[in-house]
Amino acid sequence: MHGREIKATWMRGGTSKCWVFDREELELPDYTVDEVLLRLFGSPDPRQVDGVGGGTSTTSKAVIVSPSSDEGVDVDYTFAQVGIEEPVVDWGSNCGNCSSVVGHYALRRGWVTPTTPTTSVRVRNTNTGQLIVLELDTSGDDTVLSEIPGVPFPGEAVRMWFVEPAGRTTGELLPTGRTRDELTTPHGTAEATLLDAGAPVVVIDARSVGLTGDEVPAVLDADPETLLRLDEIRRAGAVAMGMAATPAGAERAVPKLVVVSPAPEGSDLRVRMLSMGKVHPALAITGSVAVTMAVATPGTIAADLAAPHGDRLRISTPAGIVETVLGEHAGRPAVAVTRTMRELADTRLVIGPAALPARPAEAVAS
Amino acid sequence: MHGREIKATWMRGGTSKCWVFDREELELPDYTVDEVLLRLFGSPDPRQVDGVGGGTSTTSKAVIVSPSSDEGVDVDYTFAQVGIEEPVVDWGSNCGNCSSVVGHYALRRGWVTPTTPTTSVRVRNTNTGQLIVLELDTSGDDTVLSEIPGVPFPGEAVRMWFVEPAGRTTGELLPTGRTRDELTTPHGTAEATLLDAGAPVVVIDARSVGLTGDEVPAVLDADPETLLRLDEIRRAGAVAMGMAATPAGAERAVPKLVVVSPAPEGSDLRVRMLSMGKVHPALAITGSVAVTMAVATPGTIAADLAAPHGDRLRISTPAGIVETVLGEHAGRPAVAVTRTMRELADTRLVIGPAALPARPAEAVAS
Structure with a gap:
């Protein structure tokens, strides 16, 4: 035509x-x-x-x-x-x-x-x-299929290595030079890990803000008071990381807030992630890279709560388990996430x- | 692949x-x-x-x-x-x-x-x-473009003639043999035109149910009492047309309820259509065929309210004007609707x- x-x-x-x-x-x-x-x-x-x-x-x-x-x-x-x-x-x-x-x-x-x-x-x-290095199955055996949370049909698995993900936004894995910071907000102080890998994140312990960590996204989304309190912590973290001059000046998309809690059976750490003022239905890929690097950094809130099995990390999200691997590519540290x-x-x-x-x-x- | x-x-x-x-x-x-x-x-x-x-x-x-x-x-x-x-x-x-x-x-x-x-x-x-006869512009002049309500970009116009649309569901244009019927519902009686052309419809005057007819769909959709009353009329119409044995047995999709009222400036009749329990954002194509046949049938509620210009009917819907033409194809009555x-x-x-x-x-x- x-x-x-x-x-x-x-x-x-x-x-x-x-x-x-x-x-x-x-x-x-x-x-x-x-x-x-x-x-x-x-x-x-x-x-x-x-x-x-x-x-x-x-x-x-x-x-x-x-x-x-x-x-x-x-x-x-x-x-x-x-x-x-x-x-x-x-x-x-x-x-x-x-x-x-x-x-x-x-x-x-x-x-x-x-x-x-x-x-x-x-x-x-x-x-x-x-730099992202993708590993594809080119064995010719196309019956090997995998599933991921949020997609009801299986597909070809792709392992994605995020090479040297640290500091891409702020220049440092730990922008404040510390594994834990005390953030001051209108509702009081909050302890957080501020970390930049994949995406800049503000990591807090669910119990430090009165949550259990296994909240359903829709329930949290319907609780404007808690969302406001969490966003205040996120904005205070943005300022501490040098990403904004004032809390009000912080962007909505970054940093992301990651609420961690002890893992349920079959996983190593539980997370709820807030992005754009809402609870993510699962976990952003960039967020899973940040969580992995946080677990790998002794002294962070995530490291102290997680119980990883070797290099594998099974992150429990509202949509199911997201698994990452901490490894290296050509001698540089790298985090792998698998998608289909x-x-x-x-x-x-x-x-x-x-x-x-x-x-x-x-x-x-x- | x-x-x-x-x-x-x-x-x-x-x-x-x-x-x-x-x-x-x-x-x-x-x-x-x-x-x-x-x-x-x-x-x-x-x-x-x-x-x-x-x-x-x-x-x-x-x-x-x-x-x-x-x-x-x-x-x-x-x-x-x-x-x-x-x-x-x-x-x-x-x-x-x-x-x-x-x-x-x-x-x-x-x-x-x-x-x-x-x-x-x-x-x-x-x-x-x-049978639908489509008339396409094949003049080779592809700069002739039209717009329709609900689509923000212009496109090629197609005139669609619905040939002999009457009685395809019930066998008759007027399944009860009358242009107006008194329907009994739990909320009292209602006067309606029951007509089958394009789709079977129950036509009522907005004012007979306490509406003005220019209601915004979202406002009506947020009024469960009115929606219930309108659906009772629709279900009573289904029974009267022989499409269901009882009001509860009526389908949700058909008949459709068409609420008519006097036309605003620049149109010939105003409609609000209910389908699947909600107010249609514009007017279904099949509904526009039914409204056209209703206007063309003396004594119906639509005919008494409409002021058509010759064979053209300009129907005012929540999304804008939908225009139809009453004509014929190969000697058989037909209704045309234009889409892009x-x-x-x-x-x-x-x-x-x-x-x-x-x-x-x-x-x-x-």
């Missing part, structure tokens, strides 16, 4: 749906990548009915990739959170779930040569500078005749 | 997103079409995260088409509402919005030869037996190795 076509692959990565594009596919004359993405996704529109976006934050995501020219990196990968009701694309962070699809995509595009039985794909996330992924569709997206915002006549002379 | 591939076209039809399949694409050995659709869409799962469904009723729809062998019909079209949280496919009704994409698809597949300046595509909806549509993506969907429910070994011997 008429209209321009753009090649894209739709993939489920972890608990997200991600639209994957070769970088050059989004480079249209006269339009910015933001404009092209917004139009393809059907934004702004709460339903994204005239585009490929799914009308929720976990289904309005783009993965933009190209082969890397850098030694030690196979693929450059940029993540874009495409606005839904607002015509805005956010380039400020990575998505751990979408990261899991990049290796498979690179193999399919021939950017990486498979080895047996596994293939490592070195991916650099350009939003954060984070699958290709949903190989597509050519259509930008119709009225697809892009109108330009002044001189800009679209054709 | 490994896994079976199924060709599909993703199209926006009116206010719905529809996955369009050649009938034979869904015919997989050892599996029913229901099983294949549910797996492709990622059901059951409230988020449909591992499939192409969008997690809402308007984005979990399939259009299954094939060239027709019948004289007078170009395309046989079956609509499927794919369950989201339940592993159930509903084949019981048509979707007016998705109907609008079938003509375009048939042209692209070469099943119909285009004419200038417009092309008519005769589509038989197999769920209902309804566009192709979103040309795709090959992947059913991975674990994509379909497991079969006993003897059934999948390979």
Whole structure:
């Protein structure tokens, strides 16, 4: 049909749906990548009915990739959170779930040569500078499938190594130089571990704020007083980590608040994570990296509560167990998280005749 | 990649997103079409995260088409509402919005030869037996675009003629033989027009139930007492039309309740439609056909309130004006509704190795 076509692959990565594009596919004359993405996704529109976006934050995501020219990196990968009701694309962070699809995509595009039985794909996330090494099963035995919390169907497992995750936001694993800090808030003082790895986090013991730690997210979300108290601690932590000048000036997305408590049977530590003013239904990938590094750092609140089995850490979340591994890649410390992924569709997206915002006549002379 | 591939076209039809399949694409050995659709869409799962469904009723729809062998019909079209949280496919009704994409698809597949300046595509909806004639602009001038309520981007207009829509459910335009009936409900009696065209409907005057008729859907939806009273009238209408033995036995989806009131400036009649216990954000396509036939039938409540201009009827809905035309096709009465549509993506969907429910070994011997 008429209209321009753009090649894209739709993939489920972890608990997200991600639209994957070769970088050059989004480079249209006269339009910015933001404009092209917004139009393809059907934004702004709460339903994204005239585009490929799914009308929720976990289904309005783009993965933009190209082969890397850098030694030690196979693929450059940029993540874009495409606005839904607002015509805005956010380039400020990575998505751990979408990261899991990049290796498979690179193999399919021939950017990486498979080895047996596994293939490592070195991916650099350009939003954060984070090197992520993806380990894929390329044994040819495609009956090996795994499950993860939040996805009711099994998929191919991908192990993602976050290499040297410490200090990417603040420059230090422990931005205050201490494993524990006393934070002052309008409701009194609170003891916290302030740590930056994967994402900057403020870790507190559930019992220190009158919680048990096994609260259901919906119940906590319906308790504005507790949420306010927890957010005050988070904001005080932001100031102590040098991320904000005042509590009111702290961002909503970071640092994240991680509430830890003794593990139930079959796990090593229990967590509830607060992000954007709400309790996360499971645990962000970046949050699981931070928790792992906190457990590995003697003297932190997480380390004193956790009972890990060797290098494996089984984190109990509201959605189930998230397992991480503490190890190394090429001699550098690294944390691994396993996600499942699958290709949903190989597509050519259509930008119709009225697809892009109108330009002044001189800009679209054709 | 490994896994079976199924060709599909993703199209926006009116206010719905529809996955369009050649009938034979869904015919997989050892599996029913229901099983294949549910797996492709990622059901059951409230988020449909591992499939192409969008997690809402308007984005979990399939259009299954094939060239027709019948004289007078170009395309046989079956609509499927794919369950989201339940592993159930509903084949019981048509979707007016998705109907609008079938003509375009048939042209692209070469099943119909285009004419200038417009092309008519005769589509038989197999769920209902309804013949729908789609009029497409094939003048080659693809700058002619239209807008409809509920879609923030313009698209190609398609005029859909519903040919002889009367009596498809009950056998008669006026199932009781009268233009007005007195219905008895637990809250007293109510005057209604009971009519079957496009869909069976119970039409009442807003003022007869203490409403003004310009109520905002969200406000009515938050008023359980009024909703209950309206549903009692709807259920009493179902019994009077012979669609249920008792009010409690009436289906939730049909008949629909249509609340009419005098038109605001720039329209001919105002409506609020109740479906599935909620106020429709606009007006179902089938509901607009019913309202048009009601206005065209002297003595009905809608006819006495409406002030149509010739054959055109401008219906004021919460989302804006829906315009219909009363006319004929090949000498038979027909009602036209205009929708816009566009192709979103040309795709090959992947059913991975674990994509379909497991079969006993003897059934999948390979």
